Amino acid sequence: QxxxxxxxxxxxxxxxxxxxxxxPLPFRDVQEMEISxxxxxxxxxxxxxxxxxxxxxEEAALGAATAREADAALHLLQDASLGxxxxxxxxxxxxxxxxxxxxxxxxxxxxLVRTGGGLAALRARLRQxxxxxxxxASSIASALSDRVPDSQLGPDARRHLKSSLGYEITFSLLNxxxxxxxxDWDIEDAVNRYVQPVLDKLSLVANFSVDSQILYYAVLGxxxxxxxxxxxxxxxxxxxxxxxxxxxxxxxxxxxxxxxxLNFLLYVPERSHSPLYIQDKDGAPVSTNAFHSPRWGGIMVxxxxxPASPQASLPLHVDVDMVxxxxxxxxxxxxxxGLSREELPPDFLLESPGNEGLADxxxxxxxxxxxxxxxxxxxxxxxxxxQLLDKIGNIVIKDDVASExxxxxxxxxxxxxxxxxxxxxxxxxxxxxxxxxxxxxxxDPSLLHLLYFPDDQKFAIYIPLFLPMAVPILLxxxxxxxxxxxxxxxxTKMD
Amino acid sequence: xxxxxxxxxxxxxxxxxxxxxxxxxxxSGVQDQAEQFFRSGHTNNWAVLVCTSRFWFNYRHVAxxxxxxxxxxxxxxxxxxxxxxxxxxxxxxxxxxxxxxVFSHKNMxxxxxxxxxxxDYRSYExxxxxxxxxxxxxxxxxxPRSKRLLSDDRSNILIYxxxxxxxxxxxxxxxxxxxxxxxxxxxxxxWQKRRYNELLFIIDTCQGASMYERFYSPNIMALASSQVxxxxxxxxxxxxxxxxxxxxxxxxxxxxxxxxxPASQTNMNDLFQxxxxxxxxxxxxxxxxxxxxxxxxxxxxxxxxxxRKVEITTETISLDSDLADFESTLPKDELPTEPLKYAExxxxxxIIHQKPKQKDWHPPGGFILGLWALIIMVFFKxxxxxxxxxxx
Numbered sequence: 001q002x003x004x005x006x007x008x009x010x011x012x013x014x015x016x017x018x019x020x021x022x023x024p025l026p027f028r029d030v031q032e033m034e035i036s037x038x039x040x041x042x043x044x045x046x047x048x049x050x051x052x053x054x055x056x057x058e059e060a061a062l063g064a065a066t067a068r069e070a071d072a073a074l075h076l077l078q079d080a081s082l083g084x085x086x087x088x089x090x091x092x093x094x095x096x097x098x099x100x101x102x103x104x105x106x107x108x109x110x111x112l113v114r115t116g117g118g119l120a121a122l123r124a125r126l127r128q129x130x131x132x133x134x135x136x137a138s139s140i141a142s143a144l145s146d147r148v149p150d151s152q153l154g155p156d157a158r159r160h161l162k163s164s165l166g167y168e169i170t171f172s173l174l175n176x177x178x179x180x181x182x183x184d185w186d187i188e189d190a191v192n193r194y195v196q197p198v199l200d201k202l203s204l205v206a207n208f209s210v211d212s213q214i215l216y217y218a219v220l221g222x223x224x225x226x227x228x229x230x231x232x233x234x235x236x237x238x239x240x241x242x243x244x245x246x247x248x249x250x251x252x253x254x255x256x257x258x259x260x261x262l263n264f265l266l267y268v269p270e271r272s273h274s275p276l277y278i279q280d281k282d283g284a285p286v287s288t289n290a291f292h293s294p295r296w297g298g299i300m301v302x303x304x305x306x307p308a309s310p311q312a313s314l315p316l317h318v319d320v321d322m323v324x325x326x327x328x329x330x331x332x333x334x335x336x337x338g339l340s341r342e343e344l345p346p347d348f349l350l351e352s353p354g355n356e357g358l359a360d361x362x363x364x365x366x367x368x369x370x371x372x373x374x375x376x377x378x379x380x381x382x383x384x385x386x387q388l389l390d391k392i393g394n395i396v397i398k399d400d401v402a403s404e405x406x407x408x409x410x411x412x413x414x415x416x417x418x419x420x421x422x423x424x425x426x427x428x429x430x431x432x433x434x435x436x437x438x439x440x441x442x443x444d445p446s447l448l449h450l451l452y453f454p455d456d457q458k459f460a461i462y463i464p465l466f467l468p469m470a471v472p473i474l475l476x477x478x479x480x481x482x483x484x485x486x487x488x489x490x491x492t493k494m495d
Numbered sequence: 496x497x498x499x500x501x502x503x504x505x506x507x508x509x510x511x512x513x514x515x516x517x518x519x520x521x522x523s524g525v526q527d528q529a530e531q532f533f534r535s536g537h538t539n540n541w542a543v544l545v546c547t548s549r550f551w552f553n554y555r556h557v558a559x560x561x562x563x564x565x566x567x568x569x570x571x572x573x574x575x576x577x578x579x580x581x582x583x584x585x586x587x588x589x590x591x592x593x594x595x596x597v598f599s600h601k602n603m604x605x606x607x608x609x610x611x612x613x614x615d616y617r618s619y620e621x622x623x624x625x626x627x628x629x630x631x632x633x634x635x636x637x638x639p640r641s642k643r644l645l646s647d648d649r650s651n652i653l654i655y656x657x658x659x660x661x662x663x664x665x666x667x668x669x670x671x672x673x674x675x676x677x678x679x680x681x682x683x684x685x686w687q688k689r690r691y692n693e694l695l696f697i698i699d700t701c702q703g704a705s706m707y708e709r710f711y712s713p714n715i716m717a718l719a720s721s722q723v724x725x726x727x728x729x730x731x732x733x734x735x736x737x738x739x740x741x742x743x744x745x746x747x748x749x750x751x752x753x754x755x756x757p758a759s760q761t762n763m764n765d766l767f768q769x770x771x772x773x774x775x776x777x778x779x780x781x782x783x784x785x786x787x788x789x790x791x792x793x794x795x796x797x798x799x800x801x802x803r804k805v806e807i808t809t810e811t812i813s814l815d816s817d818l819a820d821f822e823s824t825l826p827k828d829e830l831p832t833e834p835l836k837y838a839e840x841x842x843x844x845x846i847i848h849q850k851p852k853q854k855d856w857h858p859p860g861g862f863i864l865g866l867w868a869l870i871i872m873v874f875f876k877x878x879x880x881x882x883x884x885x886x887x
Contacts, residue, residue: 249573330814
């Protein structure tokens, strides 16, 4: 049973206090919500809410012209720790929120809500907001997906990357037609400018390593169809799954590290197959011209315009527009991690995270899910290790394996304690340590059950060896016993 | 009159019902196909192919394994996801009249060795211990990535084993054996750590069905070439090479797989019918009670191929190219690096001059102590108990 505590602060700007508050400001409130995953596993979410009114500085910040400026100003005033949320309630007449949007979710950990309708409506909004910004029942269920019976999970729940200590990201440029295109991509610069900020933000979650390569004469496994109406080549949605396999063999993705690999491929189609567009299920061309595969990576098709005159000399020099490419790849990276912005209610206005790639509260979402997943993994691993030891009684546990197990248990307990208090950062670190220790203990090479003889095999080996030898020993022992008993019976004879 | 009208009504309602049923069936059929796409829930495929016998006359076992390897590669599983264990080298065996080839059809029709075979465990590395280490993941940290089974909870794994076997065991390298209990325990260890989503286990040995009798973990489907008490027979010898080239069951499985392409919708029920008794002489068996889906819905390519689930990317993020600075580039110039020295990897000087380590002395325990006590007692009984006082 895990308790997840989320500290929430609700700050009322002057003029926005609903009339039917139970107690005068400031006051505290605690709400609990049960998320039960299966019969024995459940997660309790506790929202510890503090209601207060604004300070003068916050009031000044809320008077800003746009929501974005207000958010930036408020961020400087807060010291929001990981996992906490602050919700500012502004009066209906306030102009900081644009018309038509009643909720604005900022880049950091705060949100602006327009009041209206009293306390009950406000509470409903708050619940919606906290679920968006921290975790929902379905995100917890998908984090614990191996405990949920299969029928209950939708197909989306199994798609996200599992929590791991590190990930390796590989960018590959595929050029199947070097005679026609001389493609040049400044990947190092693009990685430093666009990818590194996102990875720096995600560095709390895991270690990332990035590499890149260029592959020549690497073709897709599918021949695209020519469409006369648009005079372009089309790849239909149902042929996409077969595109990846022929390329994968050449990617060399199993080179160095044992971490999961995310491949991002940029494909420049051949001259004879240009322009190439990807069709979705309805037959419309996809605006990004890209698709991704869960837990594997993504592919984007980069079309090169035909040369202006047919006499232009081949190969054409192509400088890849890395901004466009990185926008798609980073969006795919977010989707692979499970951060999608499409499932939100329509009147929510979300601030774009800009170059950082993801907002602070999206990082929090990842951390909540990963922490819960880590703790569940630790408990499953240690339980199955205990079951293994029960079954094969004479396995020798080495000292370092034992110390890893103790460390895993201690870290898991501290992670759960931190979660119950609401310190997401330290809970996540503790859960990472717990997972590392438990994996090291479980996968220790010395625990192979083959190396320990079961008792019946021991008997089968030693009895034919020792039984013939033991027979005269046992007989002489019997003789000793008999003689000593006889001597006891006739003590007088010794005189 | 009264009877005729109800009859007419009956016909009309029956026709209407029939049409409605057809319509409903058609609609659900289309929806079924759409759901089929998501039904298996796996995102990657792995294959572990093991040939356990050595010596030239077991050519057919290597050919069996290589033909499954070839089919699996053709259907899309890359080498990085295949762990191939061959206990002996037939292609470069000195007795092979056609070096660098391993044929599966007589008259040397099909060379299954090909150009790009990647063998991960070869000759003496194929042992029961290594096989179990691959399955359970308890591998020493120095093992290269190609020798590991890095599957996760959304992997479908195909495990194919061939060799000589008996009732409840499979012989490895003519010197050791793996029992069905150990195999079942290894699969349970895999399940506990969620190292597979679904597992397909195929075994082509004599009395192969005994190997899957003891499985108790969920999501395992098993096929065997013969039942307990029956022998699996080999297919055809090639007079030019001088040995039997394939086993019957795998030969017909290979012919079946040659017709599968990555987009085919053939399901497992067809695989179960592959080698009837008339062709195979033994009775192939299968076990599906541990498997949650109906074999009708399981595609062959769920295990033998690697068909990925893809999603169209519809979201983008917006990047501001002006904001990105060059702060994080070129930190290399800051630290002057010291010239690197070659480090002695083996400290020879230390090793030569070190004193032998004192090994801790442990008193003899248990069995040895008891044995010696017995021997001493018997000795003193035989020669008289008064000698004991010299000890105490």
